[in-house]
Amino acid sequence: MTKADPAGNLHEAGRASQVTAEIIVVGNELLNGTTLDTNSHWMSQELTTLGVIVNKKTTIRDELEVISAAFVECLNRKPEWIFSIGGLGPTYDDMTIQGLSIALGQKLYLDRRAVEMLKKSYEVRRKMFNTPLRRMPKSSLKMAMIPEGSTPLPNSVGSAAGVLAKSGTTTIVCFPGVPSEMKAIFSEQAAPILKEGASRFIHAEEWLEAIGISESRLSIPVSRIAKKYSPLLYIKSHPMGFENGKSIIHIQLILSARADERESSIGILEKASSEMFEAARKLGAKVRKMKSVR
Amino acid sequence: MTKADPAGNLHEAGRASQVTAEIIVVGNELLNGTTLDTNSHWMSQELTTLGVIVNKKTTIRDELEVISAAFVECLNRKPEWIFSIGGLGPTYDDMTIQGLSIALGQKLYLDRRAVEMLKKSYEVRRKMFNTPLRRMPKSSLKMAMIPEGSTPLPNSVGSAAGVLAKSGTTTIVCFPGVPSEMKAIFSEQAAPILKEGASRFIHAEEWLEAIGISESRLSIPVSRIAKKYSPLLYIKSHPMGFENGKSIIHIQLILSARADERESSIGILEKASSEMFEAARKLGAKVRKMKSVR
Numbered sequence: 001m002t003k004a005d006p007a008g009n010l011h012e013a014g015r016a017s018q019v020t021a022e023i024i025v026v027g028n029e030l031l032n033g034t035t036l037d038t039n040s041h042w043m044s045q046e047l048t049t050l051g052v053i054v055n056k057k058t059t060i061r062d063e064l065e066v067i068s069a070a071f072v073e074c075l076n077r078k079p080e081w082i083f084s085i086g087g088l089g090p091t092y093d094d095m096t097i098q099g100l101s102i103a104l105g106q107k108l109y110l111d112r113r114a115v116e117m118l119k120k121s122y123e124v125r126r127k128m129f130n131t132p133l134r135r136m137p138k139s140s141l142k143m144a145m146i147p148e149g150s151t152p153l154p155n156s157v158g159s160a161a162g163v164l165a166k167s168g169t170t171t172i173v174c175f176p177g178v179p180s181e182m183k184a185i186f187s188e189q190a191a192p193i194l195k196e197g198a199s200r201f202i203h204a205e206e207w208l209e210a211i212g213i214s215e216s217r218l219s220i221p222v223s224r225i226a227k228k229y230s231p232l233l234y235i236k237s238h239p240m241g242f243e244n245g246k247s248i249i250h251i252q253l254i255l256s257a258r259a260d261e262r263e264s265s266i267g268i269l270e271k272a273s274s275e276m277f278e279a280a281r282k283l284g285a286k287v288r289k290m291k292s293v294r
Numbered sequence: 295m296t297k298a299d300p301a302g303n304l305h306e307a308g309r310a311s312q313v314t315a316e317i318i319v320v321g322n323e324l325l326n327g328t329t330l331d332t333n334s335h336w337m338s339q340e341l342t343t344l345g346v347i348v349n350k351k352t353t354i355r356d357e358l359e360v361i362s363a364a365f366v367e368c369l370n371r372k373p374e375w376i377f378s379i380g381g382l383g384p385t386y387d388d389m390t391i392q393g394l395s396i397a398l399g400q401k402l403y404l405d406r407r408a409v410e411m412l413k414k415s416y417e418v419r420r421k422m423f424n425t426p427l428r429r430m431p432k433s434s435l436k437m438a439m440i441p442e443g444s445t446p447l448p449n450s451v452g453s454a455a456g457v458l459a460k461s462g463t464t465t466i467v468c469f470p471g472v473p474s475e476m477k478a479i480f481s482e483q484a485a486p487i488l489k490e491g492a493s494r495f496i497h498a499e500e501w502l503e504a505i506g507i508s509e510s511r512l513s514i515p516v517s518r519i520a521k522k523y524s525p526l527l528y529i530k531s532h533p534m535g536f537e538n539g540k541s542i543i544h545i546q547l548i549l550s551a552r553a554d555e556r557e558s559s560i561g562i563l564e565k566a567s568s569e570m571f572e573a574a575r576k577l578g579a580k581v582r583k584m585k586s587v588r
Contacts, residue, residue, distance in 0.1 A: 089513075091517065216384035222386065
C-alpha cells in the first residue's frame with residue numbers, strides 16, 4: 001500500500017496500532033450447554049465501544065492444566081490485554097487464579113488487600129440483609145490467594161475480587177463469572193484504565209439494508225469496496241432471511257481509526273457507504289440506510 | 295485411583311473413553327459484540343444430550359491464517375470431532391473452507407455434488423417464492439469449492455452446504471453460521487452419525503437448591519463429594535444471588551457414564567445427590583430437590 005492511498009495511510013497510523021485483547025472464558029457449564037455465555041458478549045460490546053479489538057475468545061473447561069496452558073498460549077500471542085471470565089469463586093473447581101499463577105511462574109500468596117476486600121464485602125452483605133453475625137468461613141480465604149506481583153480489584157457487588165497482573169507488555173485481568181460482579185469490576189476498575197489507551201481510537205459504523213438481492217450477488221460489490229478501503233474499513237453482509245420471497249441483507253460498514261483523524265475517517269466511511277448503496281441499487285436491490293453508530 | 299474404587303473403575307471404562315469434540319466459531323461479529331453466539335450454545339446442548347464431551351471452543355476472526363491455524367491446533371489435540379460454525383457463505387470474508395483446506399493440505403476443487411446441491415437449493419427457493427427465473431449467480435459457485443477428499447452435506451433450508459472431512463482419527467464438520475441452516479445440517483446430517491458412537495454413553499443430572507448458605511460454606515461438602523465420586527460425577531454450584539437476605543445456590547450433579555452400566559451409575563448419582571442434600575441441610579441450609587435430567 002503506497003503513501004498516496006489515504007485508507008492505507010490511515011491504517012498504518014490507526015488500526016495497525018489499535019489496542020488488542022483476547023478473552024478466556026472458564027467453565028464447564030459454558031461447554032455443556034447449561035449456560036449461554038452472555039458475559040463475553042457484553043464484554044466484547046464494551047471493548048468495541050472503547051476502541052479495543054478482540055482478536056480471539058477461548059472457552060475452556062475447569063481443569064488446571066487446561067487453564068494454565070490457555071494463559072500461556074494467549075500470552076505468546078502478545079495481546080495488550082487478556083481478560084478471563086469465571087473460576088474465581090470459593091469452590092474446588094474454581095481454578096483460574098491457580099492456573100494464572102502457573103502460567104506466570106508466580107507463587108500464590110494470601111494478599112492482605114484481598115482479605116480486607118473479602119471482609120468488607122462480608123460486612124456489607126451482613127448489614128444489608130440484617131442477618132445474624134457469623135464469621136466469614138475460612139473457605140472464603142481461597143479467594144484472597146493471588147499470584148505474587150498481582151493486584152486485587154475491588155468487587156462492589158460480591159465477594160470474589162478481580163485480579164490484575166502484568167506479563168511483559170500484556171495486562172491480564174481476571175473477572176468472576178457472576179454477570180453482575182463481572183460487569184461491576186469491568187466498569188469500575190478496568191474500563192477507566194482502558195479508556196486512557198483506547199481514547200486514541202474511534203469506532204464508527206454505517207448500516208444499510210438491501211432487499212431483493214442474494215448475498216452471492218451482493219458479494220461482488222461488498223468485496224470490491226471492502227478491498228478498496230481495507231483495512232481502515234471492514235464490511236460484513238448479514239443475511240436476514242426472506243420476506244415475501246425477497247432476500248433481505250443487512251450490510252455493516254465498520255470503521256476503526258485514529259481519533260485525531262476522526263473527521264477524515266468518518267468522511268471515508270460515509271463515502272464507502274454511499275458507494276455500497278449505489279452498487280446495490282444498480283444490481284436491482286431496494287436499498288435504505290438503517291442507522292449510523294458513532 | 296485403585297481398582298477397588300467403583301467410581302474410578304467406571305470412569306476408566308466410561309468417561310475416559312467418552313466421545314470428545316471441539317467447536318471453532320468463525321466471525322468478527324461474534325468478537326466485536328454485534329452477534330450473541332447462540333449457535334455454539336445450541337450445539338453444546340445437543341452434543342451433551344448425545345453424550346459427547348465438548349472440551350474447548352475457540353472463537354476467531356475472519357482471517358485466513360487465523361482460521362487455518364485454529365484447525366491445525368485443534369487437530370493436534372486429536373478430538374474425535376471438530377465442528378466449525380460460520381464462514382461458509384459467498385462473500386469475500388467467508389474463508390472457513392479455504393482455511394480448512396490449508397490445514398488439511400488438501401486443494402480446493404469444484405465439487406459436482408456440491409454444485410448440484412446449490413442448484414437444487416436455488417430451484418427450491420425460486421419455486422417457493424415464485425420469483426422470476428434468474429440464473430444462479432457465478433459467485434455462488436464459491437460455496438461448491440471444497441477440499442479434496444471431503445464430502446458436501448446437504449443444506450435443506452439454505453444455500454451453503456456443510457462440509458465433512460477426515461484427518462487421522464478426527465472427523466471435521468463445517469456448518470454455515472445462519473442458525474436455521476446450522477441446525478438443519480446438524481440434526482439431519484451430523485446427529486445420526488454421532489448417535490452411533492455416542493449411544494455407548496449416558497448423561498444424567500440431579501439439581502438441588504440450597505437456601506441460606508454461602509457458596510464458600512457449601513464449597514466444603516461440594517468439594518468432598520465431588521472428589522469421592524470423581525470423575526464419574528462432576529458437581530458444580532451456581533450462586534443465584536439473594537432473596538430476603540438469604541443466599542440461593544443451585545447445585546448441579548452431572549453424571550457421564552457408559553450406557554451398559556446405566557443402572558449402577560444412576561444409582562451412584564442418586565446416592566451422591568442424597569449425600570449432598572444431607573450435607574447442605576446439616577450446615578443449616580433449606581434444601582430442596584429441583585429436577586432430574588435423564
